Amino acid sequence: MSKTVRLDRRKFIGTAAASLSMASLSRPALAQGAAGRVVVIGGGFGGATCARMLKRFNPALSVVLVEANRTFTACPFSNLVIAGLRDLKQQEFGYDNLGKTGVEIAFTAATGVDADARRVTLADGATLTYDRLVLSPGVDIRWDGLPGYNEAAAAIMPHAWKAGEQTLLLRRQLEAMDDGGVVVISSPANPFRCPPGPYERASLIAYYLKTKKPKSKLIILDAKDVFSKQRLFQNVWKALYSDMVEWVSLSTGGKVTSVDPAAMTLTTDFSTYKAAVANVIPPQKAGHIAELAGVADRSGWCPIDPVTFESKLRPGIHVVGDASIAGAMPKSAFSANAQAKVCAAAVVTMLANGKPAEPRLINTCYSVVAPDYGITVAGVYKPTNGLLADIDGAGGTSPLDAPADFRAQEARLADGWFNTITAEVFG
Amino acid sequence: MPLRFLLAAILMCACGHGAWAEGLDAPAGALSCSGCHPASANVQTPAPGIVGRNADDLVASLLAFKNGKTPATVMDRVAKGFTDDEIRAIASWYAARKD
Numbered sequence: 001m002s003k004t005v006r007l008d009r010r011k012f013i014g015t016a017a018a019s020l021s022m023a024s025l026s027r028p029a030l031a032q033g034a035a036g037r038v039v040v041i042g043g044g045f046g047g048a049t050c051a052r053m054l055k056r057f058n059p060a061l062s063v064v065l066v067e068a069n070r071t072f073t074a075c076p077f078s079n080l081v082i083a084g085l086r087d088l089k090q091q092e093f094g095y096d097n098l099g100k101t102g103v104e105i106a107f108t109a110a111t112g113v114d115a116d117a118r119r120v121t122l123a124d125g126a127t128l129t130y131d132r133l134v135l136s137p138g139v140d141i142r143w144d145g146l147p148g149y150n151e152a153a154a155a156i157m158p159h160a161w162k163a164g165e166q167t168l169l170l171r172r173q174l175e176a177m178d179d180g181g182v183v184v185i186s187s188p189a190n191p192f193r194c195p196p197g198p199y200e201r202a203s204l205i206a207y208y209l210k211t212k213k214p215k216s217k218l219i220i221l222d223a224k225d226v227f228s229k230q231r232l233f234q235n236v237w238k239a240l241y242s243d244m245v246e247w248v249s250l251s252t253g254g255k256v257t258s259v260d261p262a263a264m265t266l267t268t269d270f271s272t273y274k275a276a277v278a279n280v281i282p283p284q285k286a287g288h289i290a291e292l293a294g295v296a297d298r299s300g301w302c303p304i305d306p307v308t309f310e311s312k313l314r315p316g317i318h319v320v321g322d323a324s325i326a327g328a329m330p331k332s333a334f335s336a337n338a339q340a341k342v343c344a345a346a347v348v349t350m351l352a353n354g355k356p357a358e359p360r361l362i363n364t365c366y367s368v369v370a371p372d373y374g375i376t377v378a379g380v381y382k383p384t385n386g387l388l389a390d391i392d393g394a395g396g397t398s399p400l401d402a403p404a405d406f407r408a409q410e411a412r413l414a415d416g417w418f419n420t421i422t423a424e425v426f427g
Numbered sequence: 428m429p430l431r432f433l434l435a436a437i438l439m440c441a442c443g444h445g446a447w448a449e450g451l452d453a454p455a456g457a458l459s460c461s462g463c464h465p466a467s468a469n470v471q472t473p474a475p476g477i478v479g480r481n482a483d484d485l486v487a488s489l490l491a492f493k494n495g496k497t498p499a500t501v502m503d504r505v506a507k508g509f510t511d512d513e514i515r516a517i518a519s520w521y522a523a524r525k526d
């Protein structure tokens with residue numbers, strides 16, 4: 001049993017309160033030789049990585065991770081769960097091992113950040129002071145972003161864009177659907193979490209339909225004219241799922257402007273689609289705590305310095321993962337993990353009054369479009385004019401004309417990637 | 428505390444904390460590789476381990492990916508993002524690590 005699990009609530013608050021009063025008496029703590037304290041909000045791919053790396057880079061540092069849930073449910077590979085090819089249990093990870101590394105974990109929601117006082121407020125009223133704060137809260141749905149779509153509508157037209165109950169709901173709806181039904185996926189405008197995600201999902205739902213309900217059809221209504229790995233996906237739909245998948249682009253009237261869950265309809269500028277199963281992937285923004293901390297701009301996302309991931313709006317607060325505006329880097333678990341490692345190194349260096357070195361980062365998004373068919377898009381990035389930009393000549397997608405054993409190897413590597421990254425984050 | 432003292436202090440106290448303890452000195456890009464290349468042999472993946480391998484071998488294989496001389500699913504696209512000097516720095520850093 002890890003220290004984390006035994007850390008009971010009252011004791012934790014006691015510790016938090018004690019360090020609060022000590023910190024207020026003795027600030028600046030760093031000037032007195034202490035290593036300092038970093039609070040990380042959000043224990044997903046970015047936050048759990050960052051907390052672990054902070055402690056590894058400087059074991060003398062006090063690192064507190066604030067995470068709302070005791071079990072993390074990973075989104076990558078959750079499309080396989082929807083298609084009935086994987087169990088949701090395989091998506092679930094706990095924090096026992098992270099706790100063993102010396103990271104303290106508070107299982108509660110952060111409800112406020114006072115950037116001037118360098119203080120985080122927790123749901124139970126306790127507070128935590130910090131020398132530096134890292135936010136990796138992921139995304140929140142813009143419940144005001146699509147007329148007709150709200151939390152009640154999501155119980156009928158699931159988004160399944162945060163893994164867990166929503167994932168299972170979409171799977172059950174597909175299982176209950178009659179053969180010959182029409183599945184409609186609505187895909188949002190950029191930026192949003194996991195750019196290839198809607199199309200990977202469409203491919204795997206098509207796989208399910210082809211094997212179980214071959215008279216059915218799948219329509220993707222899109223608010224974009226181009227999307228990630230587009231040619232590869234479109235080739236797969238043609239080659240593997242012949243006439244089942246129809247993609248309606250923005251310019252051909254694909255942008256969904258409202259939904260009606262009672263009627264099970266999705267309306268675009270041009271027409272209204274009736275669905276047997278509707279998967280609405282709604283517009284998104286940085287997790288709400290980013291807004292509360294004052295690090296989100298009017299776009300709803302967080303501008304950051306590409307070397308340190310420090311907020312351009314509030315010094316002392318760093319933002320990684322989906323919530324950040326990371327230039328050319330897509331919002332992926334791979335990116336969040338890579339950014340978190342760079343950010344942890346920068347935070348440790350800055351706390352020691354050093355100057356963080358210019359980083360290079362890599363992203364690779366594996367998509368599995370059938371059980372033994374994987375495709376990738378990769379990129380290598382460096383800070384350029386205040387943003388993370390693609391390094392020319394690197395990255396790109398899997399070849400369009402690769403043989404079947406290449407696709408099968410990428411599917412096996414996708415599986416290996418999931419094992420590797422979740423071991424690094426939670427193992 | 429000046430960075431080199433901090434580094435020294437961390438390097439001294441971090442032994443025995445596992446494969447990545449001294450990671451603060453990682454050259455640019457090296458921290459991203461572990462997204463695919465596992466730190467431990469216990470992880471199930473077809474991606475080969477790179478920790479603790481001979482530096483010259485790592486350099487040779489990375490340059491061959493970069494120049495398109497070795498067939499790859501993804502490593503060619505990754506290696507093209509690094510200069511030869513960056514590749515050498517990353518290779519010696521991984522070579523010096525222990526699994």
Ligand SMILES: Cc1cc2nc3c(=O)[nH]c(=O)nc-3n(C[C@H](O)[C@H](O)[C@H](O)COP(=O)(O)OP(=O)(O)OC[C@H]3O[C@@H](n4cnc5c(N)ncnc54)[C@H](O)[C@@H]3O)c2cc1C
Binds near residue numbers: 068075138320
């Ligand atoms: C269907 C789907 C498929 C995907 N497939 C892939 C893939 O194949 N490869 C890939 O790289 N990426 C994939 N992604 C994207 C990936 O899931 C995200 O990019 C990744 O999770 C981002 O990490 P993060 O740390 O920013 O946020 P998250 O991993 O979502 O973590 C955020 C954490 O913060 C916590 N939190 C938020 N606010 C608070 C608060 N106020 N207090 C306390 N805790 C809080 C949440 O509980 C959560 O645990 C996919 C996403 C989807 C939806």
